[in-house]
Amino acid sequence: LHPPQTSSHRPRLADVAQRAGVSVSTASFVINDVEHARVSDATRARVLAAVEELGYRPNANARGLRTRRTLTVGFVTDEIATSPFAGEKIHGAQDAAWAAAHLLLIANTEARPELERAAVETMVDRQVDGVIVAAMSTREIEDPRHGAEFPCVLLDCFVADDSLPAVLPDEERGGRDAAALLLDAGHRRIAFIDGPRGRYASEARLRGFRAELERAGVGLDPALLSWSTGHPDGGYEHTHALMGLRRPPTAIFCFNDRTAFGAYEAIKERGLRIPQDVSIVGYDDLDLASYAHPALSTIALPQYEMGRLACEQLLAGDVAPGRHLVHCPPVMRDSVAPPRTSRRRPAPPQ
Amino acid sequence: LHPPQTSSHRPRLADVAQRAGVSVSTASFVINDVEHARVSDATRARVLAAVEELGYRPNANARGLRTRRTLTVGFVTDEIATSPFAGEKIHGAQDAAWAAAHLLLIANTEARPELERAAVETMVDRQVDGVIVAAMSTREIEDPRHGAEFPCVLLDCFVADDSLPAVLPDEERGGRDAAALLLDAGHRRIAFIDGPRGRYASEARLRGFRAELERAGVGLDPALLSWSTGHPDGGYEHTHALMGLRRPPTAIFCFNDRTAFGAYEAIKERGLRIPQDVSIVGYDDLDLASYAHPALSTIALPQYEMGRLACEQLLAGDVAPGRHLVHCPPVMRDSVAPPRTSRRRPAPPQ
DNA sequence: CTGAAAGCGCTTACAG
C-alpha cells in the first residue's frame, strides 16, 4: 500500500532474511541470540553475514512497540543550566543508563508544576521504561505519577508520603561533619552562614550542625547564625558582619562553596588570613573550591553518584519506597587550622 | 495470541473508538485533527468525550513507527558535567525542541570517538528526527554521519570539509571586541593570558585580539602574550609574572573568566587594585563573574542561544552547510577603567 | 461523513 517514504530505506529484518535465505523468524532469533531456539551454525553464519553486508541495524522503535521495552529512561529536572549540579546528576544517570543499553530522554521544567506534569506524561506516552524526577536542591514535590503507574525514582526530592523511592544527600550528617571538622581542629566559637531560611538543605544542615555543637558541649551562639542567599554576596556581607562582632568567630561554616567564596573576599579585605585567623568550611565541592587560595575544605555533594544510583535503582527495579540517604564526604583541604591561641585565651568561659 | 503484558493496560485507540461507537479511523481523524477528513460535530464530540473519560493518550512509539517521525532529537555531547556550558546548551536545545513538541535524547561520549559513533548510531536506530552533535569547546570532529544519512547539525564543533551546518561562537570577533574595549578605555600596554596553545578558541581569540591591536597601531608585545591552562591557577601565575615585568601591562585580557579569577587573586596579593591599577577582561560570562569584586567585564559565550539555534535549525530543516557564527556580546561591568596617567606618561613611543 | 484493511518493522508462541 503506502510506505510513507519510499526513499533510501534502511535494510529491514526481511531484507537480511531474504539475503540469508531464511525466514524472518530465524533471522530474528540469531540477531537476538534467543536461547531456546537452536539454529544451526551454518544458518547462523549466513544470517550474520547478511547483517554485516547490509549494515543492518534493528529499528528500535518497532522493537519497542512489540516488546514494550524502549531502553529509554526519562529524566525530568526542574533546572538544568544555572548550577553544575544538573550536569553531574545527568552524567551519573546517563552512565548507569548506558551501561544497561539505555538512553536518557530529558525534559527541563523550570520547576513549573504544569510543565513537570506535561513532561512526565509525554515520557510515559513514549513508553519509557521508567522515569527519574530530579530537583537541583532538595525539596518536596507533588507525586509525579498523578495516578498513573510506572517505575519512578526521585532524585534530590521526595513526596510527602514517601511512597516513592527517593535518593537524597544526607544533609544533616553533612552539617554534623562540618561541625566535627571544626571542633576537632579546636574551634569553639563557630559561626554558620546558612542558606535561605526554610529551604530543606538549610534546615537539615543546621540541624546536624547544631546537634554536633551541642554534643561537644559548645552550643550555637545565636549571634553566630545567619541566613543568607547561597551566593557569594551573602557570604561576603555576613562575614563582614560576623568579623565585626565584639567576639568574632574563629571559624565559619558556610552553607555552600559560593557563600564561602564571598567569605574569603571579606576576610582578605579585613587583612585577615585563612586559615591562620579564621577557618572556613564550605559545602558542595565545586571544582573552583580546589582553586581557591587557600584551597577550600568542604563537604562534597556527590551529585554524580546520586544520579548514577537513582538510575541503577530504577533499572534494577527492586528499590523500596522511602528516602535513601547518600553520604556527603568531607574533603579536607587548606582552609581549616586550629584557632590562634592568642585569640582563644581572651575568650571568657561561656 | 500473545499480548506481552495483559496487565492494567493503557486504553488504546480501539478502546476510545468502541466507546464512542465509531471506527478507529474516525477516532484517529478527530484526535489528529485531520483536515480533509470531515467528521460531523456530533461524532467529533463523542470521540473527544471518550478520550476524556478513558484518559486516552496516544502511544508515541506506535505513532512513530507508522509516521516515521518520533518527535525526538538526539543530542550527543563530548562532555556534560565539568563546565556549566553543557547545561546551558542543552537548556537552549531543549527549549527549542519542546516548542516544537520534541524531546531530547541525550548521550555523553567523553570525547571518545568510538563512543560518539555508538551514540549517534543508537540514536539513528531509535529513529530520531535529527541529531545535534555538540562539543564543549570549539573543535574539529570527524563526520558523525559515517556514511549514513540523517539530519544533523553541529554545535561548537565542525567537520573539515564543512559539509554539515555548524553553529559556532565568533571567537575571533570576541577577541577583537575585548581588545577594542580596552583600547577604547585608553590602554596601550595590554597583555593576553591565552588558553592552551593549539586550541581553536585560543587561536581564534588571539587572531582577533592581535588584529585589533594592530589596527589601532599598538601591536602585541610578545612579552605580554602567554599560554595558560584556562584554570584559575594559570591566571594567578601568569598575572604575577606579568606584573613583575619591568614594564607591566595596564590591562590584561584573560582567555576566560576562570583565568580572570586567578588574575584577580594575584593582583590583590600585590596590593594593586582593579580597575584603578590594572583593568581585566574575561571571556565566557560565568554567573560568578558578576559576583567578583569588582564585577568582571567579559565577553559572553551565548551557550543557551547557540543550543537553541542549533535545534531550531535542525527542526526547521532548511540550514545550509557551513559555519554559522554567533556573536559573543561584550558585557561591561566594573573591571575596566582608563589607565593611570602616571603610568601612561613614562611609556616611550614604540 | 464513515469504515474496513493494509502496513510501519519487529518478536514470539506455535506447528512442523
Add this chain to the structure above:
DNA sequence: CTGAAAGCGCTTACAG
C-alpha cells in the same frame, strides 16, 4: 532446526 502468521498501536489511502 526452521517457517508462517499474529499482533504491538497506530495512520491513511481507498471505497462507499
